[in-house]
Amino acid sequence: MLRNAYLTGKKLIRKHPLNSSTEIRLTHLCTQRCRQCQVYKRNVDPAVMPLEDFKTIAYRLRQYGSNIGFISGGESLLVPHLIPILEEAKKTFPVALTLVTGLYAKTDLVQKVAKYCLENNINIQTSLDGLGSLGDDLRGAKNFSETVLHHMNLINDLKGQSKSLLYTNIVINNLNMDQVPELIAKARTRGWKCTVGLYHHLTETTTKDRELIIQDGPRLEKLITFLDKNPDILNLNSFIRGIRPYVQGKTTLPCPFVASPVLMTRSTIMENGDLTLCWGGPIGNLLKEDLYSIFTGKRYTQRLNEYSSCNGCWTTCYTQRYLLIKPSSAAEAWDNTRKLWKLKRKS
Ligand SMILES: C[S@@+](CC[C@H](N)C(=O)[O-])C[C@H]1O[C@@H](n2cnc3c(N)ncnc32)[C@H](O)[C@@H]1O
Numbered sequence: 001m002l003r004n005a006y007l008t009g010k011k012l013i014r015k016h017p018l019n020s021s022t023e024i025r026l027t028h029l030c031t032q033r034c035r036q037c038q039v040y041k042r043n044v045d046p047a048v049m050p051l052e053d054f055k056t057i058a059y060r061l062r063q064y065g066s067n068i069g070f071i072s073g074g075e076s077l078l079v080p081h082l083i084p085i086l087e088e089a090k091k092t093f094p095v096a097l098t099l100v101t102g103l104y105a106k107t108d109l110v111q112k113v114a115k116y117c118l119e120n121n122i123n124i125q126t127s128l129d130g131l132g133s134l135g136d137d138l139r140g141a142k143n144f145s146e147t148v149l150h151h152m153n154l155i156n157d158l159k160g161q162s163k164s165l166l167y168t169n170i171v172i173n174n175l176n177m178d179q180v181p182e183l184i185a186k187a188r189t190r191g192w193k194c195t196v197g198l199y200h201h202l203t204e205t206t207t208k209d210r211e212l213i214i215q216d217g218p219r220l221e222k223l224i225t226f227l228d229k230n231p232d233i234l235n236l237n238s239f240i241r242g243i244r245p246y247v248q249g250k251t252t253l254p255c256p257f258v259a260s261p262v263l264m265t266r267s268t269i270m271e272n273g274d275l276t277l278c279w280g281g282p283i284g285n286l287l288k289e290d291l292y293s294i295f296t297g298k299r300y301t302q303r304l305n306e307y308s309s310c311n312g313c314w315t316t317c318y319t320q321r322y323l324l325i326k327p328s329s330a331a332e333a334w335d336n337t338r339k340l341w342k343l344k345r346k347s
């Protein structure tokens with residue numbers, strides 16, 4: 001912790017990215033075939049990050065200083081050495097660690113990994129985009145909602161005194177909008193919180209599907225009214241309130257990577273060590289160079305130049321960081337503080 005505080009101070013003075021949040025995608029292998037996603041179509045070698053590579057990457061992240069980590073995929077449960085990876089990740093991300101898993105796997109495996117996470121206060125994030133046949137269609141998986149809800153229930157039963165935060169992400173699209181309140185209710189009865197995101201096709205791992213693109217209208221208006229200040233939702237309220245103006249094409253914010261590189265840079269590390277920011281492919285590889293070289297290198301500067309003319313987005317990973325750090329009013333700042341405080345008490 002102390003060393004991290006020292007490294008943070010040094011980066012603030014030198015104006016280098018703090019690297020406050022890092023996502024590590026351990027594999028592109030997946031048990032689902034979601035319409036919105038093409039992670040599983042990646043054709044890179046190795047398909048699963050070996051433990052030794054993870055250790056090298058984790059060492060380089062610690063050396064630079066890292067705070068919040070997400071261990072993700074593909075389906076992270078398909079990684080045979082997931083528990084040793086989580087053990088290493090715990091040492092690397094002192095502020096918070098989250099395992100991101102679709103929970104669409106054998107129950108024994110779900111149980112074993114969930115137990116480890118709960119014992120070590122590692123948060124668990126899953127995905128719940130639709131119920132019944134709509135869920136199966138969106139996620140390309142048979143009995144999708146039954147399977148995931150069953151596993152959510154089971155994990156909640158194991159929770160005991162664990163400080164792990166359990167939450168499910170719901171990607172809102174034009175087909176599932178009317179189901180969102182029911183999805184949230186199903187999560188609540190199983191003791192899980194929710195985050196909502198908007199379907200997009202901004203990055204290389206997402207797919208353009210016209211049917212999923214959110215259309216403005218009374219359905220969206222009704223949904224936003226329902227989500228506004230909803231206690232089961234972990235998103236910032238400013239994010240929720242900005243959804244409709246964004247869909248109507250009225251609001252965009254400056255790109256967070258450009259507006260505040262020090263505070264808002266979020267990195268994603270792929271199974272082969274490639275480090276990416278948002279769209280545009282890798283800007284370096286953590287198996288070949290350290291994070292300091294990447295963030296002071298030409299490719300990073302070039303990428304920020306490209307992002308400065310991006311059309312903008314409304315995403316949980318990027319936009320929300322901007323809204324958190326640059327609230328538009330004192331009331332919004334107060335709202336953000338309250339939300340963070342509640343979140344801290346829950347975890
Ligand atoms: C890439 S997945 C990896 C973890 C795991 N496989 C899962 O689905 O939860 C992480 C999150 O991104 C979301 N996602 C995937 N494609 C998306 C898209 N086109 N737009 C918005 N969110 C998307 C998923 O639904 C999931 O909540």
Ligand code: SF4
Binds near residue numbers: 032034039040073075
């Ligand atoms: S969103 Fe997650 S579960 Fe769906 S295909 Fe992509 S990685 Fe797999």
Ligand code: SF4
Binds near residue numbers: 255
């Ligand atoms: S505005 Fe920035 S974060 Fe948003 S899509 Fe463009 S490059 Fe990505």
